[in-house]
Amino acid sequence: MFLTTETFKENAVEALGNEQLQRAMHNVEAGFIGKRKAAADRLPEFDQLRANARDIKNHTLAHLDLYLEAYEANLTAAGGLLHFARNSEEARSVVLDICKRVNARTVTKGKSMISEEINLNEALSAAGVDPIETDLGEYIIQLRGEHPSHIIAPAVHVLKEQVEADFRRVHTHLAPERNLDEPESLLGEARAVLRDKFLKSDIGVTGANFLIAETGTSIIVTNEGNGDLTQTLPRIHIVIASIEKLVPTLDDVSQILRVLARSATGQDFSVYTTLSTGPRRPGDPDGPEEYHVILLDNGRSSMLGSEFQDMLRCIRCGACMNHCPVYHAVGGHAYGSVYPGPMGAVLTPSLFGVDKAGHLPNASTFCGRCESVCPMMIPLPKMMRHWREREFERNLSPATFRAGLSVWAFFATRPWLYHLATRIGMLVLGFAGKARGRFSWLPLAGGWTKYRDLPAPAGATFQAAWAKRPRT
Amino acid sequence: MSARDDILATIRRSLGVTGREPTRRDVVEQRLMRSPRGLIPKRADLPPAEQVALFIKMAEAVSASIARVASLDEVPDALAGFLRAHNLPMALRHGEDAIFTAIPWDRQKTLEHRSGRSDGNDLVGLSHALAGVAETGTLALVSGNDNPTTLNFLPDTHIVLIDAKDIVGDYESVWDRLRSRYGRGKMPRTLNFVTGPSRSGDIEQKILLGAHGPRQLHIVVVG
Ligand code: SF4
Numbered sequence: 273m274f275l276t277t278e279t280f281k282e283n284a285v286e287a288l289g290n291e292q293l294q295r296a297m298h299n300v301e302a303g304f305i306g307k308r309k310a311a312a313d314r315l316p317e318f319d320q321l322r323a324n325a326r327d328i329k330n331h332t333l334a335h336l337d338l339y340l341e342a343y344e345a346n347l348t349a350a351g352g353l354l355h356f357a358r359n360s361e362e363a364r365s366v367v368l369d370i371c372k373r374v375n376a377r378t379v380t381k382g383k384s385m386i387s388e389e390i391n392l393n394e395a396l397s398a399a400g401v402d403p404i405e406t407d408l409g410e411y412i413i414q415l416r417g418e419h420p421s422h423i424i425a426p427a428v429h430v431l432k433e434q435v436e437a438d439f440r441r442v443h444t445h446l447a448p449e450r451n452l453d454e455p456e457s458l459l460g461e462a463r464a465v466l467r468d469k470f471l472k473s474d475i476g477v478t479g480a481n482f483l484i485a486e487t488g489t490s491i492i493v494t495n496e497g498n499g500d501l502t503q504t505l506p507r508i509h510i511v512i513a514s515i516e517k518l519v520p521t522l523d524d525v526s527q528i529l530r531v532l533a534r535s536a537t538g539q540d541f542s543v544y545t546t547l548s549t550g551p552r553r554p555g556d557p558d559g560p561e562e563y564h565v566i567l568l569d570n571g572r573s574s575m576l577g578s579e580f581q582d583m584l585r586c587i588r589c590g591a592c593m594n595h596c597p598v599y600h601a602v603g604g605h606a607y608g609s610v611y612p613g614p615m616g617a618v619l620t621p622s623l624f625g626v627d628k629a630g631h632l633p634n635a636s637t638f639c640g641r642c643e644s645v646c647p648m649m650i651p652l653p654k655m656m657r658h659w660r661e662r663e664f665e666r667n668l669s670p671a672t673f674r675a676g677l678s679v680w681a682f683f684a685t686r687p688w689l690y691h692l693a694t695r696i697g698m699l700v701l702g703f704a705g706k707a708r709g710r711f712s713w714l715p716l717a718g719g720w721t722k723y724r725d726l727p728a729p730a731g732a733t734f735q736a737a738w739a740k741r742p743r744t
Numbered sequence: 745m746s747a748r749d750d751i752l753a754t755i756r757r758s759l760g761v762t763g764r765e766p767t768r769r770d771v772v773e774q775r776l777m778r779s780p781r782g783l784i785p786k787r788a789d790l791p792p793a794e795q796v797a798l799f800i801k802m803a804e805a806v807s808a809s810i811a812r813v814a815s816l817d818e819v820p821d822a823l824a825g826f827l828r829a830h831n832l833p834m835a836l837r838h839g840e841d842a843i844f845t846a847i848p849w850d851r852q853k854t855l856e857h858r859s860g861r862s863d864g865n866d867l868v869g870l871s872h873a874l875a876g877v878a879e880t881g882t883l884a885l886v887s888g889n890d891n892p893t894t895l896n897f898l899p900d901t902h903i904v905l906i907d908a909k910d911i912v913g914d915y916e917s918v919w920d921r922l923r924s925r926y927g928r929g930k931m932p933r934t935l936n937f938v939t940g941p942s943r944s945g946d947i948e949q950k951i952l953l954g955a956h957g958p959r960q961l962h963i964v965v966v967g
Contacts, residue, residue, distance in 0.1 A: 425949065459952050543943060550931075
C-alpha cells in the first residue's frame with residue numbers, strides 16, 4: 273500500500289500540469305461513460321437489478337459472521353484451505369510461507385486490488401520470489417515501477433508511445449528494429465512474453481470478485497484470460513480476498529453479475545466469469561493441486577455497524593471514478609492510495625485513517641454523479657460528508673479553513689446580518705465585475721481563481737431576486 | 745485469539761450480535777438451502793427455438809463465430825471447413841467427453857484429433873459445453889477429464905460444441921443443472937462462463953481481441 277494522500281493537493285497540482293496525463297485521461301471519458309449508458313439502456317431491468325444487488329449485500333453484511341462460517345465449511349469440504357488475516361502483514365506472511373514451503377521462484381498474478389492493498393509484490397521480491405503481473409495493464413505498470421491509477425484499468429494514465437518505450441527497454445531479447453506502432457503489436461508481444469512465464473510459474477495468485485457461501489466458491493471476472501491461466505497452470509492457486517466479498521448463493525451473485533460488467537466496461541457480460549472451488553479433483557487432468565484462500569480484514573470488520581458500512585457493498589466496478597470530474601482532472605495517482613476516485617475517498621480513510629487520508633473526502637464537487645451510476649447504490653457523497661465532519665470534529669482540518677467556517681457560522685446564525693452582508697457583497701462584486709463579466713483574481717480566493725474564473729454576480733443576491741420574481 | 749476468531753468477534757461486536765440468535769441462524773440457513781431466485785430479465789424468457797436464435801445473436805455480437813449443424817454426423821465437415829477457411833492445420837485436441845467418441849471422425853480422414861489436456865502447443869482446442877446462456881451469448885464449461893480447462897485458454901483457437909437442447913435462457917438455469925449434476929452446495933473445480941474470445945482494453949482503452957486467452961472462439965450448435 274503506497275500512501276501519499278497526505279500530499280493530495282500537491283499531487284493534484286502536478287497532475288493538472290502533466291500534459292501526457294491529461295491526454296491519457298481523455299480516454300476515461302471516451303472509453304467508459306457512453307458504453308456504460310448504452311449497456312444499462314439495453315436492459316430494462318437494470319435499475320431493479322441494482323436495487324436487488326444492494327439488498328443482497330445489505331443482507332449479507334448484516335449476517336456476515338454466519339455466511340463466513342458457511343463459506344468456510346463448504347470451502348473446506350471441497351478440499352480448499354482457508355486462512356484468516358487480520359491485517360496486511362498476516363496476509364503477506366501466509367503467501368510467503370507457502371512460497372517457502374514449496375521453494376517457489378516465480379509467482380504469476382492475476383489482477384488483484386487486495387494484492388496492491390497489502391503490498392504483496394514488494395514482500396515477494398524481498399523474499400527472493402519473482403512476482404509477475406499478467407493482466408496487460410498491471411504488467412505495463414509493473415514494468416514502469418508504478419502503481420495502478422484505476423481499479424479496473426490500472427494503466428489508463430499511460431499512452432501507447434510510453435508502453436512502446438517500456439517494452440523496448442525491458443524486452444531486450446527481441447529484435448530492436450521490430451515494429452511496435454500499433455497497439456495490436458504491443459498486445460501480441462506481451463502475450464508471447466507472458467505465455468512463457470505462465471507455463472513456468474510455481475504459484476498463481478488471483479483476487480476474487482465474489483466468494484459464494486453456498487458452495488465455498490471464489491469468482492474472478494476478467495476479459496483477457498490471464499487470471500484463468502494464472503490459476504490453472506501452476507501447482508498452487510492462492511486467492512486473496514477481503515471479507516466483504518461474500519455473497520450467499522449462486523442465485524444472489526447472478527443478480528450482481530448482471531450489473532457488474534455493464535457498470536464497469538459497458539459489456540453485457542465480461543468475457544470470462546470463472547468459478548473455482550477447491551483444488552483439482554481426483555482424475556482431473558489439469559488445475560492446481562492446492563487451493564488456498566486468504567481472507568483479509570484490514571479494518572473492514574470495524575466499518576460494520578458504522579456510518580461507513582454501506583461502502584462494504586462496493587464491487588470495485590470503477591463506474592464512480594469513470595464519472596467523476598475530479599478524477600478526470602487529476603487522474604488516479606494524485607489520490608495517493610490504492611483506491612482512487614469517489615470510492616477511494618470513502619474507503620481510504622476507513623482503512624488507513626482520516627488523519628492520513630483526510631484530504632480525499634474533500635476532493636469532491638458533490639455533483640452526485642458517482643452515486644447515480646453506482647450499481648450498488650452506495651451513497652458516496654453522503655459518506656464523504658461524514659468524513660469531512662469527522663475530520664472537523666477531530667481538529668484535523670487546516671486552521672484557515674476552520675477560521676473561515678467560524679466566520680461563516682457567525683453570519684449564518686444571524687440571518688439579518690447575513691442578508692445585509694451578502695447584499696453588500698453582491699453589489700460590490702457586481703459593480704466591480706461589470707466590465708469583464710468575470711474575475712480572474714479575487715482577494716482571499718487566489719487558490720480558487722488560479723485555475724478558473726469566477727463569473728461576476730448579477731448584483732443582487734438569490735434571495736433578493738427570488739423575492740422580486742413575477743408571481744403567477 | 746486466532747485471526748479467525750478475532751475477526752469473527754469484531755464482526756459480531758460491530759453488528760451487535762452474538763452469532764447464536766436462532767432467527768438470524770434460521771434466515772441464513774434457509775437462504776443457503778433454498779437459494780431464492782432473483783429477478784430474471786425478460787430478454788431471454790422465450791420459447792426454446794428463439795432462445796437458440798438469441799444465443800447466436802448475442803454470441804456473434806461479442807465476436808464469436810457460429811456454425812449450425814443438424815446432427816453430430818455433420819460435425820467433422822463443419823470442423824474441417826472452419827479450419828480450412830482460417831488456414832489452420834487439420835489438427836485439434838479435445839477431452840474424454842462421450843460426445844467425442846460419438847462423432848464419426850472418419851468422415852474427414854485428414855482431420856487429426858488427439859485427446860488430453862493442453863501443454864500449450866495446440867493451435868486448436870475443442871470442448872463440449874455444459875450449457876449456453878441466451879441472455880448474453882455465454883458458454884458454460886466445466887473442468888474435468890471430459891473437458892480439461894487448459895483447452896479453454898491455451899490454444900489460439902477454441903471451438904466449442906453445444907447441443908441446441910442445452911441452450912437455456914439465463915445463468916440461473918445453469919445453476920439448476922449444476923445442482924442436479926453435482927449435488928446442492930457442490931461444484932466442479934472450475935466452471936468457466938465464456939462470452940466471446942479474449943480481449944483487452946488496457947492500451948488507451950481501445951478494445952483488441954486475443955489477449956491471453958484464445959484469439960478466436962467458434963461455436964458449433966448441434967441440432
Ligand atoms: S463505489 Fe459503486 S461505482 Fe464505485 S467502484 Fe464501488 S460499486 Fe463501483
